[in-house]
Amino acid sequence: MGSAAALASSRMILMRAAFFALCALVVSPALAQAKHGGVTRHYKFDIKMQNMTRLCQTKSIVTVNGQLPGPRIIAREGDRLLIEVVNNVQYNVTIHWHGVRQLRSGWADGPAYITQCPIQTGQAYVYNFTVTGQRGTLFWHAHISWLRATLYGPIVILPKKHASYPFPQPFKEVPIVFGEWWKADTETIINQALKTGGAPNVSDAFTINGFPGPLSNCSTKDTFKLKVKPGKTYLLRLINAALNDELFFSIANHTLTIVETDAIYVKPFKTHTVLITPGQTTNVLLRTKLKAPNVTFVMAARPYATGPGAFDNTTVTGLLEYAKPSSPSKPKASKLPTLKATLPKFNDTAFAMKFVQKLRSLNTAQFPTKVPQTVDKNFFFTVGLGLNPCPQNQTCQGPNNSMLAASINNVSFVMPSTALLQAHFFKQSNGVFTTDFPTKPPSKFNYTGTPPNNSMVNSGTKVVILPFNTTVELVMQDTSIIGAESHPLHLHGFNFFVVGQGFGNFKPKRDPKNFNLVDPVERNTVGVPSGGWVAIRFVADNPGVWFMHCHLEVHTSWGLKMAWVVMDGKGRKQKLPPPPADLPKC
Numbered sequence: 001m002g003s004a005a006a007l008a009s010s011r012m013i014l015m016r017a018a019f020f021a022l023c024a025l026v027v028s029p030a031l032a033q034a035k036h037g038g039v040t041r042h043y044k045f046d047i048k049m050q051n052m053t054r055l056c057q058t059k060s061i062v063t064v065n066g067q068l069p070g071p072r073i074i075a076r077e078g079d080r081l082l083i084e085v086v087n088n089v090q091y092n093v094t095i096h097w098h099g100v101r102q103l104r105s106g107w108a109d110g111p112a113y114i115t116q117c118p119i120q121t122g123q124a125y126v127y128n129f130t131v132t133g134q135r136g137t138l139f140w141h142a143h144i145s146w147l148r149a150t151l152y153g154p155i156v157i158l159p160k161k162h163a164s165y166p167f168p169q170p171f172k173e174v175p176i177v178f179g180e181w182w183k184a185d186t187e188t189i190i191n192q193a194l195k196t197g198g199a200p201n202v203s204d205a206f207t208i209n210g211f212p213g214p215l216s217n218c219s220t221k222d223t224f225k226l227k228v229k230p231g232k233t234y235l236l237r238l239i240n241a242a243l244n245d246e247l248f249f250s251i252a253n254h255t256l257t258i259v260e261t262d263a264i265y266v267k268p269f270k271t272h273t274v275l276i277t278p279g280q281t282t283n284v285l286l287r288t289k290l291k292a293p294n295v296t297f298v299m300a301a302r303p304y305a306t307g308p309g310a311f312d313n314t315t316v317t318g319l320l321e322y323a324k325p326s327s328p329s330k331p332k333a334s335k336l337p338t339l340k341a342t343l344p345k346f347n348d349t350a351f352a353m354k355f356v357q358k359l360r361s362l363n364t365a366q367f368p369t370k371v372p373q374t375v376d377k378n379f380f381f382t383v384g385l386g387l388n389p390c391p392q393n394q395t396c397q398g399p400n401n402s403m404l405a406a407s408i409n410n411v412s413f414v415m416p417s418t419a420l421l422q423a424h425f426f427k428q429s430n431g432v433f434t435t436d437f438p439t440k441p442p443s444k445f446n447y448t449g450t451p452p453n454n455s456m457v458n459s460g461t462k463v464v465i466l467p468f469n470t471t472v473e474l475v476m477q478d479t480s481i482i483g484a485e486s487h488p489l490h491l492h493g494f495n496f497f498v499v500g501q502g503f504g505n506f507k508p509k510r511d512p513k514n515f516n517l518v519d520p521v522e523r524n525t526v527g528v529p530s531g532g533w534v535a536i537r538f539v540a541d542n543p544g545v546w547f548m549h550c551h552l553e554v555h556t557s558w559g560l561k562m563a564w565v566v567m568d569g570k571g572r573k574q575k576l577p578p579p580p581a582d583l584p585k586c
């Protein structure tokens with residue numbers, strides 16, 4: 001072994017030791033901890049290609065450490081995370097810690113060309129942030145082009161030491177990560193689509209923890225199995241890491257109790273089916289039956305789809321198997337009959353609306369709902385699809401030889417070639433972005449009725465400037481241009497309160513009277529109802545540049561995105577510190 005290799009392998013051993021020490025920390029309360037606040041946890045993400053076989057086909061995919069889903073990040077509320085990302089693939093890469101508030105640590109947020117230039121091949125960047133005031137399930141994913149198709153994994157934030165959950169302590173906790181599997185190369189798919197202006201292809205299967213399950217070709221062995229004991233409570237940490245599909249999820253003959261969404265506790269409620277959009281996370285309690293039944297239960301997920309385009313209409317299934325006290329005469333779980341799960345139909349918007357209206361924040365003395373009662377600035381954003389003209393001497397595959405696009409207030413966001421946060425911090429925004437993002441759409445029309453004749457969008461890299469601590473109310477209105485569709489809008493750097501939602505056009509005189517300013521759900525991603533609107537409130541108490549976009553990756557690619565620039569406050573702890581020395585260069 002060469003000395004460099006020897007060094008590397010001894011480093012590996014050291015790292016492994018560090019990793020096991022970390023795992024021990026999670027389970028053993030006896031280990032040392034800093035007197036105040038949390039500990040620092042180190043992770044290493046090696047971005048590398050890995051061969052994987054799914055649906056009878058082997059392909060090389062981009063992974064973290066060769067895993068799909070990628071490694072689980074575990075921390076306690078208050079801990080600091082140092083995650084070294086080393087890029088060993090041919091693509092530019094960034095990683096986003098979806099839902100982490102990133103208080104004054106915007107340099108670690110991760111969206112490419114918004115808070116950082118991408119990590120280039122052979123380069124590394126250490127994401128450095130502290131998890132403050134959050135506990136529950138979040139996830140991390142790549143935030144450049146469509147690389148998050150395979151670069152994603154769970155973030156588990158445990159309550160502080162000696163703090164307990166506001167629900168029965170589960171016997172076991174299990175991440176359930178939904179993804180999409182594509183036979184073709186996703187980078188080729190989106191690059192082609194953006195060139196021709198047509199809609200990109202859809203995925204070939206959905207996955208649970210990387211497995212498509214027995215309904216897909218060659219996938220009987222590639223099935224996620226949850227082995228449970230009777231009479232116990234399991235905490236399932238549901239994560240929708242799919243690129244382009246909202247999902248319904250259900251387990252045959254079991255009810256689920258929803259206890260947390262987007263790392264915020266909610267008032268528990270029972271349901272047979274969960275709706276989860278890309279970008280959302282949901283913790284549910286599964287209470288197993290008192291006696292192990294002679295049945296295997298199917299868990300299944302398939303899309304909630306409302307848009308005009310094609311979608312992957314397959315179903316992913318996994319199995320819930322009860323452990324038996326071993327007895328040779330009894331059949332093995334795999335030989336037991338299976339009970340199927342039932343799911344709403346693909347376009348069941350009535351179910352979707354009923355479901356989201358049940359979500360309420362916990363609002364107890366320990367976990368109060370700090371929804372702003374007054375508003376400094378109101379915004380009204382239309383969100384939806386639109387068109388761009390076909391470049392001259394080219395034929396395009398969008399409607400009537402046009403190119404498909406998407407916009408907010410008719411602005412289709414153009415990605416800059418340098419990071420907005422750097423441009424803002426160093427006061428070099430000239431030629432990078434403008435501060436004239438419109439507070440309302442350029443013209444009034446019947447947003448959810450017959451669309452106007454002209455569906456063309458405008459383009460630009462426009463932002464909204466917010467003074468520190470501004471209280472914002474934002475109404476997001478779906479449009480029926482091209483077609484009404486549910487859009488899961490995600491805001492970086494903040495949680496917001498969902499104070500109202502409804503179908504049709506938002507009525508500024510009538511609808512605010514019905515806003516919930518008592519116990520609205522607090523989250524980081526919310527579905528703008530198909531053919532409807534949603535109203536959110538948040539306090540701009542985190543200086544930096546914060547991306548907001550549809551979490552259907554295809555819509556983001558078409559321009560359904562914008563950014564908020566939150567200025568520094570006067571106080572010492574209200575300013576964004578300078579960037580770390582290893583921040584990647586463009």
Ligand code: C2O
Pocket residue numbers: 096098111141143279490492547549551
């Ligand atoms: Cu989960 Cu900007 O994304």
Ligand code: CU
Pocket residue numbers: 486487488550551552555556560
């Ligand atoms: Cu969308």
